[in-house]
Amino acid sequence: MTSALPSTSPARIQGWCPGALQPMRAEDGWVLRVRPPLGRLTQVQAAGIAALAARYALHTVELTSRANLQLRGIAEADYPPLLAGLQALGLVDANVRTESRRNLLLAPFWQVGDGSTEMAQALAQALASPQAPELPGKFGFALDGGTTPVLRAGSADVRIERHGADWLVYADGSATGALVGAGQAVAMAMDLAHWFVQAGGLTGPRRRMAALLASHALPARFATTALPFVAPYQSPLGRVPQGYLVALEFGQLPVATLAALADVAPMRLTPWRSLLLEGVQSLPAQPALITRTDDTRLRISACTGAPGCGQAAGLTRSLARKLADVLPAGQTLHVSGCSKGCAHPAQTLTVVVTTTGYNLIHHGNAAAIPDVTGLSPAALAIQLQERAHATPL
Template identity: 30%
Template sequence: MPTPPSATARDEPVIRDRGDACPGALRLHAADDGYLARVRIPGGLLTGRQASVLALAADRFGDGHLELTSRGNVQLRGLAEGCGTGLAELLDGAGLLPAPGHERVRNIVATPLSGIGSSGRPHVTPWVGELDRLLCASTRATALSGRFLFAIDDGRGDVAALDPDVTLLGGPRGRALVRLGAAPGAVEVDAADVPRAALLAAEYFLDSADAAGTRAWRVSELPAEHALLEGEFALRLGSAGIAADVLPEVAWPYAPPPRPWGPGTGDRTALCVLPPLGRLTADQWRVLVDVAAGGEEGWEGGWADSGEGGGELRVTPWRSIVLPGASTVRRPVEGYARLVAAGLSVAPDGPWESVTACTGRPGCAKALSDVRADARAVVDAQGANGALGDDRAGRGAPVHWSGCERRCGHPRGTAWVDLVATPDGYRLDGRPVPSHELAQAVADARSQPRVSEDAVKK
């Protein structure tokens, strides 16, 4: 099992002369293929009605596609100039914009399998809604950058490995850990106090960033003399009425991302669905919504207008979607077969497992290649010539295709195969690879990963 990269110490603090330019649902980003909106989905949790509204927005205002991000959010692309008001009204009506002034700071990832099955771990998804409510009610929280990240982990260590600024780790006996950045230790609190402790951790960061004067966006960017300290944080919690114990060293767990596992058993089961490259058409998205709520009244997709509820969807930070209670065989849905027919991976070891890419051309002006088309060509070539072998499809290290040196959306928390477009082709883990050797080279590199996030930072 791979282990997440360790944090690297910075020789000099990051000093910024501006605020971050992260797009949101209200602050649209001008891309080469039109405007882009990023809709924050705290914890990746969507009701059927909310998911239906996103598909409607993609068709009405965008290019008819939805993109999943590495923080479990949803992006709409190809938006026309002047659509912002209509888009905001549509999203607000579905509860996707609960606090316009806070919409870019609602960056919360959560263990997507929490509460599913009998893992013996605490069910932490209720913390998502409470933390989101506290964030949206806090005037101070509006000062957070759009890059500041909260992770709510049920104790297995999946989202805790994603380089969060504040980690909330569920534990036994109604206790939980709060970690600041990549600290080796943590502060332990009662589970009931976790959401409030997370907000106080964010406020502690903002106070330290203000004192440093460097306009840090993330905990890792604070200079050493203004670093967040567990002892100081515990005192702050105590002043707010939260009892806290300092743990100087913690054996942090790690778990790999969930993988598609097949149809399961029974009429209703949890499914993990993997869209190729994290991009779906609005029609594919509607299939997901239908399957999530299949067999229930209103399953045919009328929630956007009727206000009915529906099955839950959980967008993961690994660009997949978990359906906690999908209808797999019950008519009229027959969900598993419908997902397969829609071109979505729902079985293990598929060719698209752990293959990701940035936007690339034509959507990004900085990209040097159409990386999505190139990734599809390599996957097709590997399937045609057996480059992966009989039992290696979908296995091995993640591979990420980048259109430029920025490596937007690359995997976090594990070693990964690094493909970067250049004016003359691609570099794979730092070395040029001829185009005719690319498929085999990628297959070989996935079995022997050489690049981690640390390597990119250095």
């Protein structure tokens, strides 16, 4: 296995995601992502990542919306020993092809014996096989094995949901799917991935399933069963049957906090930038941990911004923290360093940092046409305060 860095940075190739074997160059050094098998870290793995990040990366590990861990600020000379450390922890795939395809989101509330982890392992094996289709880097699978789906808002192209005694396999963006037994679900999911390629999904600007469905009808075998309605899912925090859920502001996990949590229990990563500590009923006090759903820090989000991202026109997270104080009750806010808005495609109150001031979008993502442009920090705060008085939420 090579530990050489790519000779050119693929940072701006559309549809590409970094991995441990394929790091990405950013303004503040190299960025790599760890995809823990089944989205789970043993205590040894968690402690090992904390130690590696403390030595070779920025001292904050980032939780991503695909339930991965991101390490950034890595110097070129530190990449080989960091990769070797991750490999020793069993957190790196055998090769780039396997790593880039194992894009699998597993609902974190699985229980031993409910079949979820076995199905996830079978799907990972199928994706690693030579017969698996070549899929775009962002193409992913979601496996939702609880009695109620919790991953519908998560990024995925092929979805597998428990449906009574069977499993519903469906394409993202479709209102119907194929209802099959547990033994056929993985094969059906791979069938859908093959269809995506054969139908031309690799061409075009988006290269995602929902975009393909706008112009192509699914085969009849994926139209046998209507998707049941499911209300938008809001993750709890604190005690859950499987343990204790904690969130982090902006998904930023200080290495000292990760090391402290590693002493407590194994942990599962969630797509909600939180961690589920297995079998735990209470936690030692850690200021970085958010344990209540009414915590204001959960209502703000921000992309990396400057100085980590070369496309950012300024700081994002410090601005989001300041604006949280004047945010109307119940209102969420996203701050984006540019109009690309890569960290938050959903529509909400959005501030975009530009070289000529702050643009405000009342309800949209960062790419939307701004409602107000060129605001100073003070004018921006006033706009939000006025909104608090004008908008009953």
